[in-house]
Amino acid sequence: MLRRIVVKIGSSSLTSSEGGLNRDAVQYYANELANLMKADLQLLLVTSGAVAAGFREIGYPERPKLLHEKQAAAAVGQALLMQNYREALAEHGISAAQVLLTRSDFQNRKRTGNASMAIEELLRQNVLPIINENDTVSIDELKFGDNDTLSALVANLIKADHLIILTDMDGLYTKDPRIDPSASRINRVTEITSDIYAIAGGAGSSVGTGGMRSKIDAAKVASLGGVPVFVGKVDQPGELRAALLGDGRGTYFEAHGAALPRKKQWLGFFSTPFGTLTVDAGAEEALIHGGRSLLPVGVKQTTGHFHTGDVVEVVNKAGEVLGRGIVNYDADQMSDILGLPSTEVIKKMESVHRLEVIHRDEWISLKA
Numbered sequence: 001m002l003r004r005i006v007v008k009i010g011s012s013s014l015t016s017s018e019g020g021l022n023r024d025a026v027q028y029y030a031n032e033l034a035n036l037m038k039a040d041l042q043l044l045l046v047t048s049g050a051v052a053a054g055f056r057e058i059g060y061p062e063r064p065k066l067l068h069e070k071q072a073a074a075a076v077g078q079a080l081l082m083q084n085y086r087e088a089l090a091e092h093g094i095s096a097a098q099v100l101l102t103r104s105d106f107q108n109r110k111r112t113g114n115a116s117m118a119i120e121e122l123l124r125q126n127v128l129p130i131i132n133e134n135d136t137v138s139i140d141e142l143k144f145g146d147n148d149t150l151s152a153l154v155a156n157l158i159k160a161d162h163l164i165i166l167t168d169m170d171g172l173y174t175k176d177p178r179i180d181p182s183a184s185r186i187n188r189v190t191e192i193t194s195d196i197y198a199i200a201g202g203a204g205s206s207v208g209t210g211g212m213r214s215k216i217d218a219a220k221v222a223s224l225g226g227v228p229v230f231v232g233k234v235d236q237p238g239e240l241r242a243a244l245l246g247d248g249r250g251t252y253f254e255a256h257g258a259a260l261p262r263k264k265q266w267l268g269f270f271s272t273p274f275g276t277l278t279v280d281a282g283a284e285e286a287l288i289h290g291g292r293s294l295l296p297v298g299v300k301q302t303t304g305h306f307h308t309g310d311v312v313e314v315v316n317k318a319g320e321v322l323g324r325g326i327v328n329y330d331a332d333q334m335s336d337i338l339g340l341p342s343t344e345v346i347k348k349m350e351s352v353h354r355l356e357v358i359h360r361d362e363w364i365s366l367k368a
C-alpha cells in the first residue's frame, strides 16, 4: 500500500504578524508536497492561516479576538488560501480539494465515516485534500482552535504512516527559545511524560495559537493511534522529504502501539465521559500493563450520573487520567459494589449482566 503522510502547516509559517498570506511560502510548500506526491506518496494537507490571511483585507488592524470577527476573517482567508494553494499546485498538474471539518463531525461516528469515505476517494483520484477547521460554524466550546489536534485526528482516521507538523520553530526545545536563547533542542521523544508537557509553552507569534503545548497534545493523540510525529521547520527545497526520512530540523515523537480500530479512536478522542471512576494501584497496573478488565474490587470512588453503556473516565488516586471505557453498571449500582471482590458482588446483585466494570475490549488507555 502507498505510504500516507499528513502534513500540517501552521499560521506562523504562512503569514506575517501584520496579516496577509505569504504567497512565496505557499508556493514553497506546494512544491515540496508536489514532489512527494510525484514520488508516489499519498499526501493530505491540514493547513491553518485562514484568520491570519484574511483579517487585513477586511480592515482589522491585528488578528481579531472576538469570535464573529475571527469567523469573518476566516471566511475571507480560507478562500485566499485555497486559491493560492490551487494555483501553486496546478503548476505541477496537481488538483486540490477543500475539506472543512469541526470537532462535532468527529464526535459523530456517521459523519466521521462520511468524511473518511470522501477523503479516501480524493486520495484514490490523486487529488490533494486540503483540510482546515470550518471556522464559520465552530463556536468556541466546539472549536479545535489550533489545527494541531485536528491534524492528529485526521492522521488517526485515515491510518497515516506519518504526521509532519510544520511550524516556525525547528522543534521542541528545553524551554521556549524566544524566552530563553540558551535552550537546546530535543531531537527525539520516546514517551510523552509530564516533564515534556512542562517545557512546552504557548504560541510564539501573534498569528499562531496553541504553541508547542498543542503540538505535544497532538503528538500524544497520534502516537496513541500508532502514528509517529515530526514537529519542526522546513524552508529549503527538499527539506520536507528530509524530514520524512528522519533527517529533518525538528523533534521526532515515537508512536506507541498499532493503529487503533475506529471504535477505540472514538472512545479515546471523541466520546463524552459521563462520570469518573477512581481506581487503586492494583487496578491501574491491571489496566495499563496487564491488558486486563476492570473489576469492582479495584474501584474506590465514582463521580457523575452515568448509566450502563455510558463512557466513563478512569483516574488513579493522584487524579491522573488512565483511560476511558464503557461502563457495565449504573452509578447507583457502582456505589453498592465499590471495592468488593467478585464473589461478594455476585451475592449482592440480583442479576449480574457482566462482572467487569469495564471490559478490556471496551477500554482505551490514555496513559503513555
Ligand SMILES: Nc1ncnc2c1ncn2[C@@H]1O[C@H](COP(=O)(O)OP(=O)(O)O)[C@@H](O)[C@H]1O
Residues within 6 Å of the ligand: 009, 010, 011, 012, 013, 048, 146, 166, 167, 168, 169, 171, 172, 173, 174, 175, 176, 177, 178, 199, 200, 201, 202, 203, 204, 205, 207, 208, 209, 210, 211, 212, 213
Ligand atoms: N519548549 C518550546 N520549544 C519550542 N517552541 C516553543 C516552546 N514553547 C513554546 N514554543 C513556541 O511555540 C511556537 C509555535 O507554535 P504556534 O505559534 O502555535 O505556531 P503554529 O502557527 O505553527 O501552530 C514557537 O514559535 C515557540 O515560540
Ligand SMILES: N[C@@H](CCC(=O)OP(=O)(O)O)C(=O)O
Residues within 6 Å of the ligand: 009, 010, 011, 012, 047, 048, 049, 050, 051, 052, 074, 132, 133, 135, 145, 146, 147, 148, 207, 208, 209, 210, 211
Ligand atoms: N482554523 C484556523 C486555525 C487557527 C490557528 O492559528 O492555528 P495554528 O496556526 O495551527 O496554531 C485558521 O485557519 O486560521
